[in-house]
Amino acid sequence: SNGTNASWPPEFCPGVPWKGLQNIDP
C-alpha cells in the first residue's frame, strides 16, 4: 500500500466543520 501521507496535516478552513479528529491515527 502507499504509505505516503501527502495530505497531512488536515487543513482548517474557517466556517467549514472541522473533521481533523477523524483523521488521527492511534
Add this chain to the structure above:
Amino acid sequence: QPLTASMLAAVPPQEQKQMLGERLFPLIQDMHPSLAGKITGMLLEMDNSELLHMLESTESLRSKVDEAVAVLKAHQAKVPSTNVG
C-alpha cells in the same frame, strides 16, 4: 468574547476543536497567511487546554506556530510533490 474552558465543556469534542480553530485561524493567518489552514490543522491536534493558553498568550502561540512551520516544511521536503521554485 474570549473562549473559555467552560464554554468548550458545553459542546461535543469535535465542536470544541471547531471553536478553537475559528479563534486560532485569524491569529495564525497574521503570521503565515499562506500556511494558516495547515498550521491551524496541526495545532488542533494538541490538547484543548494548550490551545486555550495559546489564545491567551501571543508569545505562546507564536512559538508553537514556529514549531509547526518547521515540522510542516520538513514534512513537505520529504513528500515528493510539485516543487515550485
